[in-house]
Amino acid sequence: MKFNVITLFPEAVKNMLSFGVIGRAVEAGKIQIQYFNPRDWSDNKHRRVDDRPFGGGAGMLMMYDPLYRTLMAIKEQDADTRVVYLSPQGQPLKQVDCNYLATVNSLTLLCGRYEGVDQRFIDRHVDMELSIGDYVISGGELAAAVMVDAVSRQLTGVLGDESSAQSDSFMTGKLGYPQYTRSEILGQSGVPTVLLSGDHKKIASWRAAQALAKTKQQRPDLMAGTSEGK
Numbered sequence: 001m002k003f004n005v006i007t008l009f010p011e012a013v014k015n016m017l018s019f020g021v022i023g024r025a026v027e028a029g030k031i032q033i034q035y036f037n038p039r040d041w042s043d044n045k046h047r048r049v050d051d052r053p054f055g056g057g058a059g060m061l062m063m064y065d066p067l068y069r070t071l072m073a074i075k076e077q078d079a080d081t082r083v084v085y086l087s088p089q090g091q092p093l094k095q096v097d098c099n100y101l102a103t104v105n106s107l108t109l110l111c112g113r114y115e116g117v118d119q120r121f122i123d124r125h126v127d128m129e130l131s132i133g134d135y136v137i138s139g140g141e142l143a144a145a146v147m148v149d150a151v152s153r154q155l156t157g158v159l160g161d162e163s164s165a166q167s168d169s170f171m172t173g174k175l176g177y178p179q180y181t182r183s184e185i186l187g188q189s190g191v192p193t194v195l196l197s198g199d200h201k202k203i204a205s206w207r208a209a210q211a212l213a214k215t216k217q218q219r220p221d222l223m224a225g226t227s228e229g230k
């Protein structure tokens with residue numbers, strides 16, 4: 001799968017995605033990430049990409065023209081790319097969105113800066129506007145890195161063990177279950193005995209019960225409307 005990231009700070013996103021699971025996926029060619037800086041498509045001698053908003057108000061906006069030219073350059077390579085604008089005004093990003101976006105061949109992520117982007121670019125060229133949470137950060141780069149990571153995890157061959165994504169939080173509509181591992185300081189103290197029993201059937205049902213209990217406690221909204229949520 002190919003990701004195209006439109007950003008004024010390509011190095012920032014590249015650094016975030018250059019290690020761990022995603023860094024290895026890039027190196028192995030499982031995913032391809034290309035970076036496009038709208039300054040390279042500015043017709044201004046100072047490579048300017050922002051201007052004051054019509055009607056006044058604080059701050060600057062990313063201008064339509066450099067973004068349009070950037071996107072056209074991307075579409076020359078990937079005509080059918082799906083365009084996502086990372087924005088606090090978007091729909092909240094969910095696991096189902098990531099699972100769905102992992103099925104497309106090319107995904108273009110637009111990182112806003114300043115006060116955001118000329119609305120006409122969003123209206124004409126953006127397929128989905130997605131938010132990583134109800135708070136405002138200074139630019140879309142962190143959000144784009146979140147999306148590349150969350151989408152890539154759903155692609156075959158990106159995780160060492162495919163089954164690990166299946167037991168992740170949200171994959172079954174619930175949170176994950178608590179886990180424990182070796183500690184020389186604590187020994188086995190505090191580890192639920194069932195996990196040391198070797199009885200895989202019992203372990204699986206303990207984990208399912210724990211996942212349900214944790215979800216009801218931490219995120220009852222995930223259970224609303226389900227038979228288990230009653």
Ligand SMILES: C[S@@+](CC[C@H](N)C(=O)[O-])C[C@H]1O[C@@H](n2cnc3c(N)ncnc32)[C@H](O)[C@@H]1O
Nearest residue numbers: 086087088112115116131132136137139140143
């Ligand atoms: C300072 S913010 C602009 C906020 C905008 N003035 C507003 O109030 O909606 C600059 C950029 O950061 C990104 N951004 C900020 N918060 C975000 C969030 N919660 N989710 C995704 N992107 C976000 C967007 O790309 C946005 O264009």
